[in-house]
Amino acid sequence: MGEERSLHFLEEIVEADLASGKHPSIHTRFPPEPNGYLHIGHAKSICLNFGMADKYGGKTNLRFDDTNPVTEETEYVESIKADVRWLGFDWEEEHYASDYFDQLYAFALTLIKKGLAYVDDLSAEEIAATKGTPTEPGKASPFRDRSIEENLSLFTAMKEGKYDDGEKVLRAKIDLASPNMHMRDPIMYRIKKTHHHRTGDKWCIYPMYDFAHGQSDSIENITHSICTLEFEVHKPLYNWYIEQLEIFPSQQFEFARLNLTYTVMSKRKLLQLVNEGFVDGWDDPRMPTISGLRRRGYTPASIRNFCDRIGIQRRENIIDVGLLEFFVREDLNKTALRRMVVLDPIKLIIHNYPAGQTEILKGENNPEMEDNGGYRDLHFGRELWIESEDFMEEAAKKWFRLAPGMKVRLKSAYIVECTGFQKDETGKVTEVHCNYIPESKSGSDTSGINVKGTIHWISVDKAEEAEVRLYDRLFQVENPSQEEGDFKTYINPHSLEIISAAKIEPALKDAKQGEHFQFIRKGYFSLDDKLSTGGKMVFNRTVTLKDTWTKEVKKG
Numbered sequence: 425m426g427e428e429r430s431l432h433f434l435e436e437i438v439e440a441d442l443a444s445g446k447h448p449s450i451h452t453r454f455p456p457e458p459n460g461y462l463h464i465g466h467a468k469s470i471c472l473n474f475g476m477a478d479k480y481g482g483k484t485n486l487r488f489d490d491t492n493p494v495t496e497e498t499e500y501v502e503s504i505k506a507d508v509r510w511l512g513f514d515w516e517e518e519h520y521a522s523d524y525f526d527q528l529y530a531f532a533l534t535l536i537k538k539g540l541a542y543v544d545d546l547s548a549e550e551i552a553a554t555k556g557t558p559t560e561p562g563k564a565s566p567f568r569d570r571s572i573e574e575n576l577s578l579f580t581a582m583k584e585g586k587y588d589d590g591e592k593v594l595r596a597k598i599d600l601a602s603p604n605m606h607m608r609d610p611i612m613y614r615i616k617k618t619h620h621h622r623t624g625d626k627w628c629i630y631p632m633y634d635f636a637h638g639q640s641d642s643i644e645n646i647t648h649s650i651c652t653l654e655f656e657v658h659k660p661l662y663n664w665y666i667e668q669l670e671i672f673p674s675q676q677f678e679f680a681r682l683n684l685t686y687t688v689m690s691k692r693k694l695l696q697l698v699n700e701g702f703v704d705g706w707d708d709p710r711m712p713t714i715s716g717l718r719r720r721g722y723t724p725a726s727i728r729n730f731c732d733r734i735g736i737q738r739r740e741n742i743i744d745v746g747l748l749e750f751f752v753r754e755d756l757n758k759t760a761l762r763r764m765v766v767l768d769p770i771k772l773i774i775h776n777y778p779a780g781q782t783e784i785l786k787g788e789n790n791p792e793m794e795d796n797g798g799y800r801d802l803h804f805g806r807e808l809w810i811e812s813e814d815f816m817e818e819a820a821k822k823w824f825r826l827a828p829g830m831k832v833r834l835k836s837a838y839i840v841e842c843t844g845f846q847k848d849e850t851g852k853v854t855e856v857h858c859n860y861i862p863e864s865k866s867g868s869d870t871s872g873i874n875v876k877g878t879i880h881w882i883s884v885d886k887a888e889e890a891e892v893r894l895y896d897r898l899f900q901v902e903n904p905s906q907e908e909g910d911f912k913t914y915i916n917p918h919s920l921e922i923i924s925a926a927k928i929e930p931a932l933k934d935a936k937q938g939e940h941f942q943f944i945r946k947g948y949f950s951l952d953d954k955l956s957t958g959g960k961m962v963f964n965r966t967v968t969l970k971d972t973w974t975k976e977v978k979k980g
């Protein structure tokens with residue numbers, strides 16, 4: 425569907441820039457801060473940056489925006505690289521903003537020498553308090569007019585560790601009356617005597633985001649620096665630094681971030697869910713992280729198709745998570761192997777099937793594939809497991825499954841007619857009784873009988889067991905971040921259901937990590953790569969089969 429859509433506004437800009445010769449080719453970057461795992465929102469940015477470079481024959485860098493030593497860790501760097509690769513992208517160059525610390529320091533000296541930066545002794549609080557309001561100019565710091573020599577020697581002393589955290593900052597000297605608060609002498613450097621995940625203890629001053637980002641873009645000759653809308657107000661400052669330093673004129677463009685229903689999308693909030701034990705790590709299958717979606721059974725193609733479909737806009741909105749589910753269903757429908765699994769078993773006994781007799785039937789692996797994806801053996805016998813929800817003691821209106829006197833087809837096998845059932849002392853149904861119709865075998869049915877219902881089953885003799893995990897939305901409300909109070913009060917307490925001993929057909933014993941299955945009538949599943957160890961199999965449900973989106977998407 426990618427070919428059919430019209431150009432989005434960033435593609436129009438790029439095409440115009442290429443046509444006018446402003447840039448001979450484009451160079452984008454994806455600039456995560458390594459302070460958490462990537463989420464589906466980042467996937468939108470990744471698909472956009474790498475996608476445009478691919479489309480127009482350009483290049484994309486992966487740059488870690490690691491200027492804040494307090495929150496950043498190498499574990500995050502590794503996970504980010506793995507996630508970008510898994511999504512199907514490869515970067516031209518790998519960079520770290522921290523590799524530019526020397527260059528950025530030199531840039532700061534340049535601005536001081538031009539009389540465009542000064543060391544301020546005010547505290548962060550005092551600076552904030554004297555910044556004014558959008559309608560009222562800020563007040564000059566008493567240190568604003570320090571001489572260039574004094575600023576050079578104080579800034580050097582800051583770098584050499586002569587001062588403590590918060591004692592001094594370096595500020596750009598721009599315009600205290602600017603209607604844009606970011607232009608009111610923004611802080612360029614602050615003192616943080618903290619170990620950095622790459623530079624160790626070499627530095628005790630660290631550049632602010634605004635003083636690092638544009639210059640890093642410029643050092644890498646990035647032509648189109650694409651970020652989310654909240655950075656629009658930073659753009660005049662982004663341009664100011666580049667102009668004053670007379671370096672490569674990278675340009676910033678903004679698009680709307682992705683928001684999804686029934687989840688949260690900020691790393692800070694996701695970190696709280698991890699740290700406070702609401703989920704089992706960043707890659708918990710309920711998390712909107714790339715690693716969580718992967719573990720849940722999402723495919724890279726489904727995420728890329730989703731990102732392509734939602735498009736790139738200038739206005740923020742919230743996307744229904746059902747759309748993401750639509751794309752993974754669409755992908756898995758074509759590739760997943762069909763298997764039968766009974767989650768809540770009761771026994772079906774076929775009275776007219778001789779005890780001790782068994783036969784091997786054929787089950788299609790995937791009717792959507794050529795040759796139906798081949799066939800697997802289905803072991804059939806007198807006793808089968810069926811879902812307890814496929815039986816009713818008394819058929820309700822429009823009930824087309826099992827109930828006394830009713831007929832159903834056993835998937836890929838025979839038609840059976842229910843003759844009765846048995847209950848235990850507590851009133852629970854323990855056995856369902858039936859007769860089968862020998863001439864109704866799937867593929868060679870001469871019975872002439874039509875039934876409305878088909879149910880799945882597994883032979884009791886050959887059934888194996890596995891744990892199956894069913895997931896629901898992590899939050900009970902559409903937009904937890906916009907509700908009153910702590911977003912965590914809206915967590916869905918029933919977001920995980922564990923079925924410890926589901927009956928699985930023997931073919932599933934060969935399931936491998938990364939394979940996708942459709943458990944007939946139950947949804948799409950894959951093995952959990954963390955929990956399936958030592959012979960134990962744990963299947964995660966990626967998504968149910970129900971699909972309410974096809975129509976909407978086709979309309980779309």
Ligand code: ATP
Pocket residue numbers: 454455456457458464465466468469489650651652680681682683689690691692
């Ligand atoms: P968060 O608020 O989740 O921590 P962030 O913007 O601080 O996200 P970064 O690591 O700085 O995270 O983001 C890297 C890139 O991904 C940036 O260009 C950012 O604009 C983009 N990005 C982050 N979140 C989203 C989102 N929800 N939708 C689209 N792009 C996003």
Ligand code: MG
Pocket residue numbers: 457
């Ligand atoms: Mg950020």
